[in-house]
Amino acid sequence: MSVVGTAHVACPNCGHPQDAKLVQSINARTAPETKAQLLAGDLNVLACVACGARTQLAATVLFVDPDADYTAQVVLGDHIAVEHAISLMVAAGVTGTRRVVPSLNALVEKVKLLDAGLADWAIEMTKVLLLATLEEQDLDRVMLFDRVDREAQRIHWVRFDGPGAPVPVASPLAPYERLVGRAGVQPPRSEARIDRAWAVGAVQAMIANVN
Numbered sequence: 001m002s003v004v005g006t007a008h009v010a011c012p013n014c015g016h017p018q019d020a021k022l023v024q025s026i027n028a029r030t031a032p033e034t035k036a037q038l039l040a041g042d043l044n045v046l047a048c049v050a051c052g053a054r055t056q057l058a059a060t061v062l063f064v065d066p067d068a069d070y071t072a073q074v075v076l077g078d079h080i081a082v083e084h085a086i087s088l089m090v091a092a093g094v095t096g097t098r099r100v101v102p103s104l105n106a107l108v109e110k111v112k113l114l115d116a117g118l119a120d121w122a123i124e125m126t127k128v129l130l131l132a133t134l135e136e137q138d139l140d141r142v143m144l145f146d147r148v149d150r151e152a153q154r155i156h157w158v159r160f161d162g163p164g165a166p167v168p169v170a171s172p173l174a175p176y177e178r179l180v181g182r183a184g185v186q187p188p189r190s191e192a193r194i195d196r197a198w199a200v201g202a203v204q205a206m207i208a209n210v211n
Contacts, residue, residue: 002031003062009046013053020046020057028065028111038063038108056104063107065114069096072110074103086192098192106195109144116148121187122179124199125206126155130171132203139200148173184209 003025010017023043028035037043044057061074071094075085082100089098099120101107113120123145131139142160146168149156153173158166179185185206187194 002026002034007057007059009057011046011048011051011053012055013048014051016048016050018046018049020044022057022059023061024059025062026064028063029067035063035111038104039111041108044104059104061104061107063111065111068114070099070114071096072099072101072107074107075100076102082193089192097189099194100192101195105144112147113145116145118145118148118176119180119186121191121194121199121202122176122185123155124194124196125179125185125203126171126176127157128196128199128203129175130157139196143169182206 002023005022005024006019007022008017009020021044023034023037026034026038034043041056044059044061046055046057047053048055058076059074060076063072064070071089073085073089075082085100086098099110101110110120113123127143128139131137131141131143134141143157144159144166146156146158148154150173154170155173155176156168156170159169160166185202187198187202191198
């Protein structure tokens, strides 16, 4: 079951006011069609009745996969809002893996990783290591997981180098697998913020321990 509401919004392109469907909660077991919308990029999208422009609406969205014992929530706002969301999860007795993310795109990536059977923390660390190999060494560059090809032993990503279409890139699966098997790297189960900032700190700690 999904929690669905209606928001009265103005089109950012033409300003025309209208009602838009807003999904605020997704249960992967009972509403697989809504999960499919999320993965396709069609969730919470305003298609303006006046000008036809499509805009993704910012909203708090809770994703639950009871079969995987996994909960993730899009949290809009600063670190105070994030900490509040995490405390509410704990108070509600949410067990298993808990994650908070800043956007719907970040939630899409988390769900893709869940479906692929990959550890998001090791993926985030892999991103940092890959970005560090670029000539610019821009650790803030956006790079998102796309898919894993286990037969070819490759991870496929989309990297955003600036205006225009994202760049598809691929990397070996082996560095990710080494991270997963490395002792003392995996975050505690209570860690809910697995993102770029966390990964940079984790990579720095790993390098310091090696040295």
